[in-house]
Amino acid sequence: MTGFSSRVEAVSISGIREVFEAAGEDAINLGLGQPDFPTPEHAREAAVEAIQSGAVDAYTSNKGTLELREAIAEKHARDNDLHVDPEDIIATSGGSEALHIALEAHVDSAGYRPASERAQSESAGQEVILPDPGFVSYDALTRLAGGTSKPVGLREDLTMAPETVEDAITDDTAAFVVNSPANPTGAVQSPEDMREFARIAAEHDVLCISDEVYEHQVFEGEHRSPAEFDDSGNVVVVNACSKTYSMTGWRLGWITGSTDRIERMLRVHQYAQACASAPAQYAAEAALTGPQDPVDEMRETFRERRDILVDGFERMGLECPTPKGAFYAMPKVPDGWVDEVIERGVVVVPGDAFGENGAGYARISYATDTETLREAIDIMAEATAALE
Numbered sequence: 267m268t269g270f271s272s273r274v275e276a277v278s279i280s281g282i283r284e285v286f287e288a289a290g291e292d293a294i295n296l297g298l299g300q301p302d303f304p305t306p307e308h309a310r311e312a313a314v315e316a317i318q319s320g321a322v323d324a325y326t327s328n329k330g331t332l333e334l335r336e337a338i339a340e341k342h343a344r345d346n347d348l349h350v351d352p353e354d355i356i357a358t359s360g361g362s363e364a365l366h367i368a369l370e371a372h373v374d375s376a377g378y379r380p381a382s383e384r385a386q387s388e389s390a391g392q393e394v395i396l397p398d399p400g401f402v403s404y405d406a407l408t409r410l411a412g413g414t415s416k417p418v419g420l421r422e423d424l425t426m427a428p429e430t431v432e433d434a435i436t437d438d439t440a441a442f443v444v445n446s447p448a449n450p451t452g453a454v455q456s457p458e459d460m461r462e463f464a465r466i467a468a469e470h471d472v473l474c475i476s477d478e479v480y481e482h483q484v485f486e487g488e489h490r491s492p493a494e495f496d497d498s499g500n501v502v503v504v505n506a507c508s509k510t511y512s513m514t515g516w517r518l519g520w521i522t523g524s525t526d527r528i529e530r531m532l533r534v535h536q537y538a539q540a541c542a543s544a545p546a547q548y549a550a551e552a553a554l555t556g557p558q559d560p561v562d563e564m565r566e567t568f569r570e571r572r573d574i575l576v577d578g579f580e581r582m583g584l585e586c587p588t589p590k591g592a593f594y595a596m597p598k599v600p601d602g603w604v605d606e607v608i609e610r611g612v613v614v615v616p617g618d619a620f621g622e623n624g625a626g627y628a629r630i631s632y633a634t635d636t637e638t639l640r641e642a643i644d645i646m647a648e649a650t651a652a653l654e
C-alpha cells in the first residue's frame with residue numbers, strides 16, 4: 267500500500283477543532299478566530315457585480331488582477347508608509363496560503379526519511395523560529411515544507427523579544443516569524459522591536475516573515491511593519507482581508523516581498539493555486555479602496571469588549587497581560603480550568619494548543635456580542651470559584 271509522506275505524518279489536525287467537538291450544541295463559543303461582523307456591503311456588491319458581468323469566469327493573472335494589486339500597494343502606502351510595486355505582490359487564498367508559499371519557497375528540507383524512522387516532533391530540514399505560544403499554522407506549515415520548527419518563549423507581556431530570536435539563529439536557520447498583533451496572545455510588538463527584527467533579518471541574512479493580518483486591530487501602541495525598516499530584501503509581509511474586513515470566508519490574502527522572492531513564491535502559488543478566487547479579488551479591491559469606517563467601528567467594538575473581559579478576569583483573580591490588539595486574551599489559568607469552563611458550556615482553547623509554552627494559559631476570543639460575552643464571563647467566574 268502507498269504510505270503517507272513523512273511531511274504529512276509530521277502534522278496532525280489542529281487541537282482547536284477537538285475542543286469545539288467536545289462542547290455541547292448550546293455552548294457559547296469563545297474559541298473562534300474570526301470577527302462576528304458582516305463583510306462590508308460595498309465589498310459584497312463588487313463581487314456580485316463582477317459575477318454578473320462575467321468578469322470572474324476566467325483565471326486572473328497568477329499574481330491577481332492588476333487593479334487588486336494596485337489597491338494593495340495603495341494600502342501599504344496609506345497604512346505603512348511603504349512603497350510596494352504591484353508587481354511584487356501575490357494575491358493568495360487567505361493569509362494561510364501566503365504563509366504556505368513563503369515557507370515552501372524558502373525552507374529547505376533535508377531529504378527523504380521514512381516516517382517510521384522519524385519521531386513526530388523531529389524533522390531534519392532547515393529551521394524556522396516561531397513564537398511559542400503562536401498561531402498553529404507556523405509549526406504545521408514548517409513541517410509540511412520539510413523544515414524544523416524552533417519555538418521560542420515570549421516575554422512576560424507575551425511579546426517576542428528580538429534578542430530571543432537572535433540567540434536562536436544558527437547556520438540552519440531559514441526564517442523567523444513575527445506576528446503582531448498576535449494570535450493567540452493579543453500582544454503588540456513595539457516599533458523598536460520591529461526595527462530590531464529588520465536588523466536581525468539583514469545582519470544574519472535570514473528571512474523575516476511578518477504576519478500582519480491583525481494590523482488594524484490595535485488598541486494601544488501602534489502597528490509598524492519590519493518591512494518599513496528593511497533595505498536588505500529579507501522581509502516578506504503576509505496580510506489578508508480576513509480579519510480587517512471580516513472576510514474570512516472569502517479567502518483573500520496577499521504577500522509582498524522583493525522581486526526575486528516573489529518570483530520563487532509565485533512558482534509555488536502558480537502550481538498549487540493558479541490564482542486566488544476571482545470574485546474574492548473583486549470584493550477585496552472594493553474593501554481596500556472603499557470607505558474604511560467598518561474597520562474603525564470593528565476596532566472600537568473589540569476595544570470595548572476587551573475592556574469588559576480584562577475587567578472580568580481581574581475580578582476573578584486571573585492574571586492576564588492586557589491584550590493591546592487582535593481579539594484574543596490569554597489569561598494564566600489554574601489546572602483544570604479549561605475543562606471546568608467547557609463543562610459549564612463556554613468553549614475556550616487551552617494554551618498548549620499553541621505550543622508548549624502555552625501550558626497554563628487559555629485563549630479567549632472576544633469576537634462575540636457584549637451580552638454573550640458578559641454571560642460567558644459569569645460562567646468563567648463560577649468555574650474559577652469552583653476550583654478554589
Ligand SMILES: Cc1ncc(COP(=O)(O)O)c(C=O)c1O
Nearest residue numbers: 299360361362401449479506508
Ligand atoms: C496570525 C494569523 N495569521 C494568519 C491567519 C490566516 O488567515 P486567513 O483566514 O486569511 O487564511 C490567521 C487566522 O486565524 C491568524 O490568526
